[in-house]
Each structure stands twice: as C-alpha cells, then as structure tokens.
Amino acid sequence: MDTRFESFEALGFTDGVLPSECPSRIVLNHVTSTWGVLVLVALARSDLRWGELRRTVQGISEKMLAQTLRTLEKDGFVLRTAQPTVPPRVDYSLTTRGRQVTEHLLPLMGWIADNADDILSGAPPAPAAPLGFDTGHGSVSGDYREGNEDSLYASAWSAFVADGVGGHAAGEIASATVAIRLASMLDATEGRVPGEERLRELVAIANSDLALRVRMDPALSGMATTLVGVFSDGERIAVAHTGDSRAYRLRDGVLAQITEDDSLVRELLATGAIGEGDVASHPLRSVVTHVLGGDAEDAAALHVASEPARRGDRWLLTSDGLTDYVPILDVTETLAAAATPQEAADALVALALLHQARDNISVVVADVVELAEAPVYRPTFGGSAASDPASARTL
Missing domain, CATH: 1.10.10.10 (Winged helix-like DNA-binding domain superfamily/Winged helix DNA-binding domain)
Known part of the structure; x- marks a missing residue:
C-alpha cells in the first residue's frame, strides 16, 4: 500500500x-x-x-x-x-x-x-518487504522507420532500454545482442543485481559480445547501442546508462531527469559554445559521445548511480524517439495520469506517434512496489530483442 x-x-x-x-x-x-x-x-x-x-x-x-x-x-x-x-x-x-x-x-x-x-x-518490527518493480512497456518502429533498432527488457527487479545507434551498421543487432546477453546473465538471479560492481561486470560482458559478433561477421563492424536501466537489490535502485537514452523518475507529481545524455550537444552546452535553447534544433543533436560498441573503454564509461528505493516512485526508461518529439510537460502529465505502468507505456507510445516521431519509440515504465513474496520470474522483451529466438527463454 x-x-x-x-x-x-x-x-x-x-x-x-x-x-x-x-x-x-x-x-x-x-x-x-x-x-x-x-x-x-x-x-x-x-x-x-x-x-x-x-x-x-x-x-x-x-x-x-x-x-x-x-x-x-x-x-x-x-x-x-x-x-x-x-x-x-x-x-x-x-x-x-x-x-x-x-x-x-x-x-x-x-x-x-x-x-x-x-x-x-518490545518485539522488533517485521522486516520491510523488498522493493522491486511493477512494469509496463512498449516498443514500435514508428511511422517513419521500416525496422526497429531498439530493444528492451523488464522484470520484477530490473529493466532496461537499448537503442541501436542510428547511422551505424546493424543497430538492431547491437541492441538485441546486449539486451539478450544481459538478460541471460540476469536469469541466474531472476533479475536481481547485488551491487554496482556486479552490474558493471554484466554490462562489460554484454559489451564484449558485440566485439565477438564483429569478429565472427566483419560486416557488423561499427554497430553500437545506448543503454539505460534500473536495477533493484530490494533496498536501493542502481541507474546505469550510456548514450542518450534516458531515465526519469516521477515522485510526488514531479518528473526529474536522472541521467544526463552522453551527446555532443551536451558537451557544447557545458563549454558554453551553445545555449540551452539551441539543443533541440542543433544539427548534431543526435551525435552521441559514449555507447556500447565492443571496446573495453565503452563499458568503462558506463555511468552508474544509486539511491534508496522509494515505494510509489514511477520510473521511465526511454529511447530518444519519445523525448526528442514530445514536450516533457506532456510526458509528465501522461505518466502521472495513468493508473498502471502498462497504461502509461501505451499512452506514451501513442503520444509519440501523435507527435509524428521520426524514430523508433521504446519505453519501460516501472513502478516501485513492495514484493512481499518472491515474484515469479517472467522477463519480457520488446523491440528487436523480442524478435530474436533467444528471448523466448526456452533455451
């Protein structure tokens, strides 16, 4: 409650x-x-x-x-x-x-x-139930793209979105490779990650899979993906990201952007070369400065921050197909108005399509909830990862 x-x-x-x-x-x-x-x-x-x-x-x-x-x-x-x-x-x-x-x-x-x-x-109170997630998600190619280069994963303890970097080879393979490799390792703990060190290890292993795929098929050289995710250990939530996919947290009706884009325009903004008003229309706004592309340095650049899990928070993980086209006030109102995470995810995808988003659109909405009983592990996938046979969890 x-x-x-x-x-x-x-x-x-x-x-x-x-x-x-x-x-x-x-x-x-x-x-x-x-x-x-x-x-x-x-x-x-x-x-x-x-x-x-x-x-x-x-x-x-x-x-x-x-x-x-x-x-x-x-x-x-x-x-x-x-x-x-x-x-x-x-x-x-x-x-x-x-x-x-x-x-x-x-x-x-x-x-x-x-x-x-x-x-x-004087009996001690019963220990607090661990806090995990109730999730909803959606991923579509959109009205202006033939394929979907995004991938997503959601479970009761973890969720993430990966966006194959546009302009690079095989973005859909990159995002699906990272998503499925991460998920396969999360399967061992039913999605629960015990701490930041282990989380970095998992991402580094998934990133190395990209290099392996390129060695096996040189035509895939240059493929890369962003990543943004939330991972609960029951008490704290770790937020991991690289690239320009974002994590937001809705708390008490206020939406806060928790991650900061790894992008060229953000670097230009930090140096004063451009102003905040120039970001949305800058011709290089889609250029990212850090992604997962198979090099060890890519995983080392992963940003990880953690905070105490708070019951009732609503997290949004999204590719830029939503945030590049929908005003953040509309995102806030839609998130706050939805009764369930799935209703919120469906409404956000529909909103992006209404705003004629010219990119793939992928969102995961995760409500922080008490998990008094161990949840049944039923990970779900979206985007290109959902089309990969390895995501069927029957291996």
Whole structure:
C-alpha cells in the first residue's frame, strides 16, 4: 500500500516545515487525544447517552468526559440532543463531519489493536518487504522507420532500454545482442543485481559480445547501442546508462531527469559554445559521445548511480524517439495520469506517434512496489530483442 501523499502542503507543510501556528494542530489535538479518539469510536457504533458513554469508554472521569464532549461538539464532530422526556435525557451522536473523521480513525485503531501486544512487549518490527518493480512497456518502429533498432527488457527487479545507434551498421543487432546477453546473465538471479560492481561486470560482458559478433561477421563492424536501466537489490535502485537514452523518475507529481545524455550537444552546452535553447534544433543533436560498441573503454564509461528505493516512485526508461518529439510537460502529465505502468507505456507510445516521431519509440515504465513474496520470474522483451529466438527463454 502506498502511504505517501500527493501534496504534503495539504497536511500543513510550509516550505518543508510544520509551522507552530498551523490550525490543523488544534484540530489534531482534539481528535487524536486519547479520550477524543475513544469517544468518537464509541459513537461510531451507535448513539449513546452520558451514562452509556462512561460505561463504554472505561476509565474516563465525569470531568474529562464533559470536557471532551464539549470540545468535539464545538468542533462539529458530535451532536448533543436533549430529549423532551421525564426524567430529562441527552443523547450524543456523530455529525456528518464526525462520521467522516471516524472513517479515517477506525483503520488506525484497527492497526493499533493488531499490533499493540508486539509494540508494548518490545518485539522488533517485521522486516520491510523488498522493493522491486511493477512494469509496463512498449516498443514500435514508428511511422517513419521500416525496422526497429531498439530493444528492451523488464522484470520484477530490473529493466532496461537499448537503442541501436542510428547511422551505424546493424543497430538492431547491437541492441538485441546486449539486451539478450544481459538478460541471460540476469536469469541466474531472476533479475536481481547485488551491487554496482556486479552490474558493471554484466554490462562489460554484454559489451564484449558485440566485439565477438564483429569478429565472427566483419560486416557488423561499427554497430553500437545506448543503454539505460534500473536495477533493484530490494533496498536501493542502481541507474546505469550510456548514450542518450534516458531515465526519469516521477515522485510526488514531479518528473526529474536522472541521467544526463552522453551527446555532443551536451558537451557544447557545458563549454558554453551553445545555449540551452539551441539543443533541440542543433544539427548534431543526435551525435552521441559514449555507447556500447565492443571496446573495453565503452563499458568503462558506463555511468552508474544509486539511491534508496522509494515505494510509489514511477520510473521511465526511454529511447530518444519519445523525448526528442514530445514536450516533457506532456510526458509528465501522461505518466502521472495513468493508473498502471502498462497504461502509461501505451499512452506514451501513442503520444509519440501523435507527435509524428521520426524514430523508433521504446519505453519501460516501472513502478516501485513492495514484493512481499518472491515474484515469479517472467522477463519480457520488446523491440528487436523480442524478435530474436533467444528471448523466448526456452533455451
């Protein structure tokens, strides 16, 4: 269950702090005081008289009950009704507001009841479930390309996109070779990578397969591919990339680009030779400075960064067929609006086609989720890797 909130400002946060004068503190004190909670929960079952309330909420004094009822009545949570009977009788009931707030209090009280014995006994809490991915993906050649030079892979622990570099020989073979070799090694751990060192080893081995393919078939000389992926060990997520395929993270409605392109225009931008406004239209914007092409130096240039896995984050891995043509605001809105990762992936591919993307389009959307039970390992492939018989996982 995702316990994060869309906006912490709605909880009273101002510039990242909870101000002392926030009015929610007063209401919180009234509603969540020991006696306030118990009175509201008691009235959630039925309307009660004064004496019935005292018997139901054991331990409360007459003075404290009177004070608590006055406060809850003043705040509009409890209704006091004097009945025209002899002797006089007063009934207490929840108002609409009282029922609404109690609907939120009851799950909390249920959780406390279930865990009170363990908490008071000092028993350590159960270990947190590892965090992995719920994924969706899509890969199409697009309306302006005959073939698809992209490849992708997705599982509960890992996901990546590889984009065969345009203008080089056999880009589709390069991306599929790296994707399938990486996947074959990930099969041994069902997609889980234990750390950065092992991740770099896997990419280096997949990269060396490109050199082997060229030695076997010199006509493939010059083939290369980008790579961007996320890899969870259950607690942390490693982000690996080379080239201009990108990783984004959607958190609390804000989309952040986590990777930085290995491209000529980015180098020109860093030196001040061009401005940010020149990047999108620069004639050399597609020239990448680092890719996987079979040389040992290619794997050594792999960028790897890691961060704590956070439940509820939504990751996007994409080739430039999406980001070169679709405004990032549209990408953000589409990612945020989709209910599931697959719906998000489908919507992003459709959006790129709508914007007449002139390149292959490949995306993986990966939601960070708790994996309380070991997931069944069912890796999926897309693009040129999906067309390779080796991706059938029947070998």
